[in-house]
Amino acid sequence: MAKKIILVAAARPNFMKIAPLWRELSARGAEFDPVIVHTGQHYDYNMSEVFFADLGLPPPHVHLGVGSGTHAEQTAGVIVAFESICLKLEPACVVVVGDVNASMAAAVTAKKLGLAVAHVEAGLRSGDRTMPEELNRILTDSIADVLLTPSPDADENLRREGVEQRRIVLVGNIMIDSLVHALARVRDRAAHRRFDCAPREYGLVTLHRPANVDDPEHLRALLAGLQGLAYPLIFPVHPRTRKVMGQCGLDGLTASNGPLHLCEPLGYDDFLNLTLHARFVITDSGGIQEETTYLGIPCLTMRPNTERPITITAGTNELVDLAAMPARVRVILEGGWKRGTVPALWDGRTAERIAAVLTDRYA
Numbered sequence: 001m002a003k004k005i006i007l008v009a010a011a012r013p014n015f016m017k018i019a020p021l022w023r024e025l026s027a028r029g030a031e032f033d034p035v036i037v038h039t040g041q042h043y044d045y046n047m048s049e050v051f052f053a054d055l056g057l058p059p060p061h062v063h064l065g066v067g068s069g070t071h072a073e074q075t076a077g078v079i080v081a082f083e084s085i086c087l088k089l090e091p092a093c094v095v096v097v098g099d100v101n102a103s104m105a106a107a108v109t110a111k112k113l114g115l116a117v118a119h120v121e122a123g124l125r126s127g128d129r130t131m132p133e134e135l136n137r138i139l140t141d142s143i144a145d146v147l148l149t150p151s152p153d154a155d156e157n158l159r160r161e162g163v164e165q166r167r168i169v170l171v172g173n174i175m176i177d178s179l180v181h182a183l184a185r186v187r188d189r190a191a192h193r194r195f196d197c198a199p200r201e202y203g204l205v206t207l208h209r210p211a212n213v214d215d216p217e218h219l220r221a222l223l224a225g226l227q228g229l230a231y232p233l234i235f236p237v238h239p240r241t242r243k244v245m246g247q248c249g250l251d252g253l254t255a256s257n258g259p260l261h262l263c264e265p266l267g268y269d270d271f272l273n274l275t276l277h278a279r280f281v282i283t284d285s286g287g288i289q290e291e292t293t294y295l296g297i298p299c300l301t302m303r304p305n306t307e308r309p310i311t312i313t314a315g316t317n318e319l320v321d322l323a324a325m326p327a328r329v330r331v332i333l334e335g336g337w338k339r340g341t342v343p344a345l346w347d348g349r350t351a352e353r354i355a356a357v358l359t360d361r362y363a
């Protein structure tokens, strides 16, 4: 009989990493019975449900409903709720993806019960321990049994930390599986029309990191800097960012700010369509640095560091601050941006490689 395997989904950047695995494990059928457990870290329709619909995922089999809160509340809530699910389902393995709070909490819970844990997107390091995600990455990698990495720099990080080679498997980038699978479906959605923008004649913006958006004055300066570019920009506003905009008297959604078009967070298909046809992207997201590298779209990352350095050394990404942004955008508009290449194993077949590893070790 097929053994249960839990796929933990928690927050927006998890869903496109779970979907290809769900598809692959379900198609193989005989070895595993995959169960999707949603912790509830993200719960708004456009932060969660729309992704299940766009990505063709079934509704979560189990919903823990933990929701937002302080880091301690989120982490503790998942640990308590997930423990009883693990005891009930007795999975052969728990798969966690990425670096959000709930992924780390689920990994800790499973490991304390003696269950096998696989971490997808293991080994990434920014070196910046002020970011909660960096702590989540270090904690998850230190206890997971199998560390499934997206690129050789991740393997090197793990080896440097003393991880035994048999725990590390370079499998490639799972998020690119979702992207490859969606390309034909989303290419012609023309999501830009809603903003009166033409293909290749707008920039796409996302900002939600605490370091960029939690301080109202800093956020105000960022928004002024974006407006100062005097170039059409589409900016789907994350709930964290919208909250702070409200605190500093800015309307996060309806303000018509010249070339800056603000809107609610978008689903996977609309956002990928906008990325595909953007002239450039300005972001502080992790995954978008990778998607733009795959698509060859210039990416300006508004952060002092990245856990995804391959997007800079091989891809189209560059770290910038507010002062440098206008000059770097000019370089893009004048056609002087680097071309970039796609890293090895970012090929749409990572889920197959992961399924093979999991079958080999846990089926």
Ligand code: UD1
Residues within 6 Å of the ligand: 011, 012, 013, 041, 042, 043, 044, 047, 048, 068, 069, 099, 100, 101, 102, 132, 133, 208, 238, 239, 240, 243, 285, 286
């Ligand atoms: C989390 C992740 C971050 C990831 C991001 C993607 C951690 C530490 N951070 O950050 O790595 O890049 O998700 O979105 O895990 N909120 C809503 N509706 C929702 C979800 C959140 O309104 O569906 C609001 C709540 O006010 C909440 C705030 O957003 O308090 C922040 O949500 P949270 O999940 O704590 O962190 P993110 O900033 O989303």
